[in-house]
Each structure stands twice: as C-alpha cells, then as structure tokens.
Amino acid sequence: MTAAAPPSRIRKRNTKAILAAALDVFSTEGFRGATLDQIAEAAALSKPNLLYYFPSKEAVYLALLGSALEEWLDPLRAIDPGGEPVAEMLAYIRAKLAMSRSHARESRLFAGEVLRGAPHIHEVLHGPLRELVDEKAALIAGWMAAGRLAPSDPHHLIFSIWALTQHYADFAPQVQAVLGDGRDPIAEGQSFAETLFRRMLTP
Structure with a gap:
C-alpha cells in the first residue's frame, strides 16, 4: 500500500492563510456572524479555492477550535509530577498568562463557543478535556494529601486559575480601559497571581 503523499508547500501555505484569516473573522464576528466570503477575502483567496481545502464554514471553525484547545491545554499537560508542587503550579499560571498575551484571539474564540453551550466541542469537553483535568486534579490532590500543597479543592x-488568567485575554478591552494607558495588564496580573496563589498553596 502506497503511503499518502505529504502536503505540498502550496497546500500548507494556503491552509495556514485560511486558518489565520478565519481566526480573525471568527474571533470578532463569532461563528454565526462569520461567513466563508469574509474568510476567503481575509485570506486573499477565492471562495472556491477556500472550499477546496475546507468543505464548509464549520470545518474551518472545528479545525481552529481543535488547534486552540490543544495549545491551551499544553501548559496543563506540562505540570510535572516530579517537580516541586508550588513551583509547578506557579509555572502553570505564568504559562497561562503568557498565552493570554500571545493567543488572545484563540481564547476569545473558545470562550465564545463555550458561552453558546459548546455545541461543536461538547464531546471533547466531556471526554479528553475532562480526563486531563481529572488526571491533574488527582496529582494536585496527592500533593495536598502529602502536605506539599495547602488543602483546597483541586x-x-x-477553574480559578483558568478564570484569572484567561480574563486578561477574554476581557482585554475592559482590563485596559480600567488600568489606563501605559500599563501592562499581563505583567501586573502575573505579579498579582503569583503572590495570590503562592500564599494560597504554600503549606
């Protein structure tokens, strides 16, 4: 059986352009408001050309959501069972805040999907996402039981780390408006979050 040929350079380039354009469109217009015409125009491609790579708006959207969710979960996966617990949790918080700076549109895309009841990723949330969170919650519970972290509900x-860190991406205009010009919400948020969680987690 002949192995499938690797994607061509043009295919990779056009797929990347479509997904980048779709991220802009979906993160501002939402799934319902976005159109394939808008995405094609933003990607500098014709609509028929776009449909050659993705058969529908939903297919583009699902590809974006899948990629965004994988990237957002990478820092959670990186929590090291062999590491020092407080340091591992603070590193996770720093990584999440860094992603709120570098992947703000992806965060808003995901938040919009969840606010609509997660119709496109319901199975992912109840399957792989829940399994990963349960795994890390069990690790954290073990650290707490061993006296290496102060006790709380893992x-x-x-959830509280998600809420704090992703707030800076999902509500960026509000945060910047309240803080005013010349301030760095992510840097300030990191200092605050590290102080807060260090005090909370240190036995």
Whole structure:
C-alpha cells in the first residue's frame, strides 16, 4: 500500500492563510456572524479555492477550535509530577498568562463557543478535556494529601486559575480601559497571581 503523499508547500501555505484569516473573522464576528466570503477575502483567496481545502464554514471553525484547545491545554499537560508542587503550579499560571498575551484571539474564540453551550466541542469537553483535568486534579490532590500543597479543592483550583488568567485575554478591552494607558495588564496580573496563589498553596 502506497503511503499518502505529504502536503505540498502550496497546500500548507494556503491552509495556514485560511486558518489565520478565519481566526480573525471568527474571533470578532463569532461563528454565526462569520461567513466563508469574509474568510476567503481575509485570506486573499477565492471562495472556491477556500472550499477546496475546507468543505464548509464549520470545518474551518472545528479545525481552529481543535488547534486552540490543544495549545491551551499544553501548559496543563506540562505540570510535572516530579517537580516541586508550588513551583509547578506557579509555572502553570505564568504559562497561562503568557498565552493570554500571545493567543488572545484563540481564547476569545473558545470562550465564545463555550458561552453558546459548546455545541461543536461538547464531546471533547466531556471526554479528553475532562480526563486531563481529572488526571491533574488527582496529582494536585496527592500533593495536598502529602502536605506539599495547602488543602483546597483541586478542580476548583484549576477553574480559578483558568478564570484569572484567561480574563486578561477574554476581557482585554475592559482590563485596559480600567488600568489606563501605559500599563501592562499581563505583567501586573502575573505579579498579582503569583503572590495570590503562592500564599494560597504554600503549606
């Protein structure tokens, strides 16, 4: 059986252009407001050319969501069972805040999907996402039981980290408006979050 040929350079380039354009469109217009015409125009491609790579708007959207979710979960996967617990949790917080700076549109795309009831990723949330969170919550619970972290509910600890760190991406205009010009919300947020969680987690 002949192996499938690797994607051509043109295919890779056009797929990347489509996904980048779609991220701009979906993150501002939402799934319902976005159109294939808008995405094609932003990608500098014709609509028929776009449909050659993705058969529908939903296919583009699902590709973006899948990629965004994988990237957002990478820092959670990186929590090291062999590491020093407080340091591992603070590193996770720093990584999440860094992604709120570099992947703000992806965060807003994901938030919009969840606010609509997660119709496109319901199975992912109930399957792979839940399994990963349960795995890390069990690790954190073990650290707490061993006296290496102050006790709390591990799942809600993870939720609170998500809420704090992704707020800086999902509500960036509000945060910047309140802080005013000349201030760096992410840098200030990191200093605050590290102080908050260090005090909370240190036995």
